[in-house]
Amino acid sequence: MNWSWPFFFDYLTNGLMLRGAWTTIWLSVISMILGLGLGIVAAMMKMYGNTVIRYIAEFYIWLFRGTPILIQLVIIYTGLPQLGIRLNVIESAILGLALNEGAYLAEIIRAGIMSVDKGQEDASRAVGMTWRERMYLVILPQATRTIIPPLGNQFNGMLKTTSLASVISMEELMRNAQMLAQIEFRVLEAYSVAAIWYLILVSIWSVIQVRIEAHYEKPFGPAAAVSPEAKKELEKAIDKAGQA
Amino acid sequence: MNQQDLPAPNRRANGARTLGEPIVVIDRVQKSFHGNHVLKDVSLTVHKGEVVVICGRSGSGKSTLLRCIDQLETIDGGTIHAAGHLMGFREKNGKLVPLRDAQIARQQRDLGMVFQSFNLFPHVSVIDNITMAPVRILKRDKTEARNEARALLQRVGLPDKENAYPRQLSGGQQQRVAIARALAMKPKVMLFDEPTSALDPEMISEVLDVMIDLSEQGMTMIVVTHEMGFARAAADRVVLMHDGRIVEEAPPEEFFQNPRSEHTRLFLSKILSH
Ligand SMILES: Nc1ncnc2c1ncn2[C@@H]1O[C@H](COP(=O)(O)OP(=O)(O)O)[C@@H](O)[C@H]1O
Numbered sequence: 001m002n003w004s005w006p007f008f009f010d011y012l013t014n015g016l017m018l019r020g021a022w023t024t025i026w027l028s029v030i031s032m033i034l035g036l037g038l039g040i041v042a043a044m045m046k047m048y049g050n051t052v053i054r055y056i057a058e059f060y061i062w063l064f065r066g067t068p069i070l071i072q073l074v075i076i077y078t079g080l081p082q083l084g085i086r087l088n089v090i091e092s093a094i095l096g097l098a099l100n101e102g103a104y105l106a107e108i109i110r111a112g113i114m115s116v117d118k119g120q121e122d123a124s125r126a127v128g129m130t131w132r133e134r135m136y137l138v139i140l141p142q143a144t145r146t147i148i149p150p151l152g153n154q155f156n157g158m159l160k161t162t163s164l165a166s167v168i169s170m171e172e173l174m175r176n177a178q179m180l181a182q183i184e185f186r187v188l189e190a191y192s193v194a195a196i197w198y199l200i201l202v203s204i205w206s207v208i209q210v211r212i213e214a215h216y217e218k219p220f221g222p223a224a225a226v227s228p229e230a231k232k233e234l235e236k237a238i239d240k241a242g243q244a
Numbered sequence: 245m246n247q248q249d250l251p252a253p254n255r256r257a258n259g260a261r262t263l264g265e266p267i268v269v270i271d272r273v274q275k276s277f278h279g280n281h282v283l284k285d286v287s288l289t290v291h292k293g294e295v296v297v298i299c300g301r302s303g304s305g306k307s308t309l310l311r312c313i314d315q316l317e318t319i320d321g322g323t324i325h326a327a328g329h330l331m332g333f334r335e336k337n338g339k340l341v342p343l344r345d346a347q348i349a350r351q352q353r354d355l356g357m358v359f360q361s362f363n364l365f366p367h368v369s370v371i372d373n374i375t376m377a378p379v380r381i382l383k384r385d386k387t388e389a390r391n392e393a394r395a396l397l398q399r400v401g402l403p404d405k406e407n408a409y410p411r412q413l414s415g416g417q418q419q420r421v422a423i424a425r426a427l428a429m430k431p432k433v434m435l436f437d438e439p440t441s442a443l444d445p446e447m448i449s450e451v452l453d454v455m456i457d458l459s460e461q462g463m464t465m466i467v468v469t470h471e472m473g474f475a476r477a478a479a480d481r482v483v484l485m486h487d488g489r490i491v492e493e494a495p496p497e498e499f500f501q502n503p504r505s506e507h508t509r510l511f512l513s514k515i516l517s518h
């Protein structure tokens with residue numbers, strides 16, 4: 001057997017891996033936010049646009065859900081320059097991941113909007129809200145409740161999907177593990193450490209996800225069944241118990 | 245319910261009501277859904293301060309009429325004037341041009357609507373349900389709007405519920421919040437679409453009491469309901485719809501004691517026999 005614990009522990013906190021993990025985090029967050037924006041726009045276009053706009057949205061969703069993200073990234077980074085469009089590695093990675101994510105989120109967001117009771121649209125129109133006000137104040141906040149859990153799962157996926165950007169030499173966890181593996185040829189140790197870092201990131205996200213879901217569930221869920229007065233009493237009681 | 249058990253008509257008998265100028269004028273309105281002709285040449289005039297009760301069996305077009313008044317549906321023919329607006333259109337060279345979304349929204353702010361299914365905003369607290377439109381749309385001062393909302397909650401008998409979420413309230417409480425929400429926009433006309441039909445029997449009166457109170461303070465109201473007790477107590481006129489038409493339109497005493505239409509007699513015999 002040729003497994004080296006010293007290398008393993010050294011890699012675990014190696015600067016290259018830490019930088020890679022950090023890159024994975026911000027790349028995921030930025031791509032997710034942009035993807036969310038694209039997804040909302042695409043969902044709106046598909047639901048409320050005229051025929052042409054609807055077809056544009058459907059074409060986008062069809063295209064990016066129908067092709068591997070790996071091909072999308074490679075085309076953006078190495079193919080587009082042929083058309084005179086030159087993007088650097090970071091731009092290409094973010095664009096590819098966001099476009100791909102947006103296509104998936106569009107469907108999730110559309111389902112979320114459709115899950116909002118039809119009476120909510122009536123009620124918001126009856127108090128005189130414009131389309132934008134209805135969307136912004138009433139429909140989207142309620143759609144959020146349905147959207148948040150799958151959105152969280154998508155972000156979990158995004159943390160791992162960013163590893164594909166290593167093929168266009170984006171220096172995130174996967175790519176940095178490759179580089180590390182080539183220095184001492186400690187391949188198993190290097191990739192194991194990368195795997196552990198992904199596990200750490202995904203686990204931290206799971207904890208955050210639970211809290212976010214609880215927050216958006218509050219007006220609807222069983223927690224809401226406790227009246228605010230009762231909750232205050234409860235908090236007071238807990239405080240008192242702490243002081244005693 | 246027996247006719248003798250109903251409360252005596254009070255408003256008209258007291259002679260307290262003086263009606264103002266027309267505030268809702270529905271003129272030969274037509275409405276179809278995919279070839280299903282739902283409103284057939286409906287005309288109705290409601291005066292300022294008047295309470296008109298609309299009844300009729302299910303599917304006769306009552307909800308559609310209210311929704312057309314409030315522009316939740318677009319009419320196919322005729323005109324509706326309400327609260328000083330030509331609803332959904334503007335006149336240009338003698339022709340009617342449909343309004344855009346934002347302009348319709350502006351008109352809708354002068355009408356309040358209460359739905360059978362309450363339709364409160366479930367994601368915000370009771371007080372935010374009431375202040376959302378005044379603060380976010382009319383850009384009213386937040387503190388002022390909240391104070392007014394508290395006064396409205398007092399008025400509908402729910403002073404201690406401002407921080408509750410809709411789902412924590414009973415149906416009757418939710419419907420009273422929905423009334424407060426509509427009143428917060430200071431509407432000139434209130435439309436009610438079967439406001440008590442989804443309620444448990446013991447909660448019906450708490451909502452009707454609020455509505456009667458509102459009518460006594462001079463609010464113009466069009467109320468779709470089968471609560472004949474409310475009609476007797478608060479209505480100036482009762483209207484019967486049948487198959488997309490208004491077939492009877494009379495003061496309550498006349499409507500109940502001396503109906504002219506065969507449809508009304510049939511309707512009354514059905515509704516008063518249980
Ligand atoms: N949005 C709609 N789409 C298609 N048909 C509708 C719609 N709303 C109402 N209708 C039809 O119009 C008729 C009248 O309905 P409605 O106005 O709800 O009656 P009511 O309130 O008197 O029970 C019914 O036949 C109903 O099926």
Ligand SMILES: [Mg+2]
Nearest residue numbers: 306307308438
């Ligand atoms: Mg109805």
